[in-house]
Amino acid sequence: MRLSQYILPTLKEDPSDAVVLSHRLMIRAGLIRKESAGMYIYLPLGWRALRKIIGIVRGEMDKAGALEFLMPELTSSDLWRESGRWDAMGPEMFRIRDRNGIEYALAPTHEEAFTGVMRNLISSYRDLPKNVYQINTKFRDEIRPRFGVIRSKEFIMKDAYSFDMDEKGLEYSYQVMRKTYRRIFERCGLDTIPVEADTGAMGGRDSEEFMVASEVGEEVLLLCGSCGYRANREKAGYKRKDTKSGEKLKGLAEVVTPDVKTIDDLVKFFKCAAERLLKSIIYVADGRPVMAVVTGDRGINEQKLARAAGASSLELAPETVVEEVTGAPVGFAGPVTKKDIRILYDLSVKNVVNGITGANKKDLHFEGVNPGRDFSIKEEADISFAEEGDACPQCGSAMSSKKGIEVGHIFKLEYKYTRSMNVTVLSEEGVAVTPIMGTYGIGINRTMAAIVEQHNDEKGIVWPRSVAPFEVHLVRLGKGEMEIRDTDAIYDMLLKEGFEVLYDDRTASPGYKFADADLIGLPIRVTIGKHYFRNGEVEVKQRKETQVHKIEKDGLIDLITALLSVS
Ligand SMILES: [Zn+2]
Missing domain, CATH: 3.90.960.10 (YbaK/aminoacyl-tRNA synthetase-associated domain)
Known part of the structure; x- marks a missing residue:
């Protein structure tokens, strides 16, 4: 893609209304623009990065055997009434009426919609297990949208729902998703902290949140450095300290x-x-x-x-x-x-x-x-919130605490929706059985913000290759006819090799072009400048390293391939 034909409105200065690092960088690097409070437009570069994340999520879900749907965003109020959530959801749910007065919700989540459709698609034990998912927009009437795309009114989510015959089946489906989530976040270059989350009445490892440590995180995590115990503050337990002060007892x-x-x-x-x-x-x-x-x-x-x-x-x-x-x-x-x-x-x-x-x-x-x-x-x-310094419930060591952003959540729903919405299938013995459900979500936009929070330096974003909007940032410094022709030839060569290249063919100063390259942070920068026209040397630099490799044109493809494999 030629930058001269692209839309990349980079900014030198931080936008005044962005308080979070990822929000500032995403706006400055021309990835997003604010539409109104809590709503964001993804510009071409931002949408490419988001699509990379979606691609990883989709690829891993498909590999895990999950089946992708596309569900309507307008969900009928009848479905919500069946589950009892039309009233329970409260003011966070956008509700609208059509011209005939029929009520709908702009889906904040799709448990009802998926349970409703699966009710008609499964009838026998032979139809189970199934894990169905979609990657689609969700709406939430946030009282206080903030932190850019981390808490917005409209966002893309991957939501999956598993249906099994029994608890053993659910446990298996849940464990498959646990592994899948670990792989998804690892492939996105995200260092996540899976933590035990509270599930209300249910105990054990029946719910896990995937958190990214961040100063702007809205959740508090308790972590044990000795045994690896980690849980969110709602769930975290602690052990009683069995020491007493030696003070002399006073009378009452x-x-x-x-x-x-x-x-x-x-x-x-x-x-x-x-x-x-x-x-x-x-x-x-x-x-x-x-x-x-x-x-x-x-x-x-x-x-x-x-x-x-x-x-x-x-x-x-x-x-x-x-x-x-x-x-x-x-x-x-x-x-x-x-x-x-x-x-x-x-x-x-x-x-x-x-x-x-x-x-x-x-x-x-x-x-x-x-x-x-x-x-x-x-x-x-144990009826109080665990705090930093409390003894770990498993090993007794002092726990530390961190703030985190939740990027994913897996949860055993059990029979909540299949019972309230009357889903049954026939067992092998011909008995009507209520299937058991799990639900598995990933916030795609937050994942992108979290990646930017974790991968940056003072000059801008440092994308991991897997989610970078392009792989190579080709910078042309020459302005003469021959220099333009030679650089165009290298651009064509890279495209032919299958690299994703953003080609800065604009008429601008080297300093301006390098600053943009650092700000948007593609993994490899290839510069065709005076060294090339003087002695045939191309300059290659990884965004995350300071070292500049000088190489002849013939070795360029191999070098880029080698550097990308470690980006
Ligand atoms: Zn411990």
């Missing part, structure tokens, strides 16, 4: 604390560290009050709490319930109580020495509270 004493209720207030009032406080929060779990107690430096993880309580519904107790079960207004609850209430203690509580907690009376707290003496821990569980 009431302290008047007028209007001192929050953790911050208490820390200031008692001039103590937050971990000395025993934060006690009343919830209603399946209709019954339960008190959750954690140290003041930790947050209660409601998903963990619900699981530990064995509850399918959990919410903060209203004030009236708090007053009823503690005998005091909100802010003064604590585990030192004679009332008959179920109390779940976080792992952080047991080794607290001389703690402080609400006295279940208005404007009163206890200090010198010691677990085991002043209250007994009957139910202990």
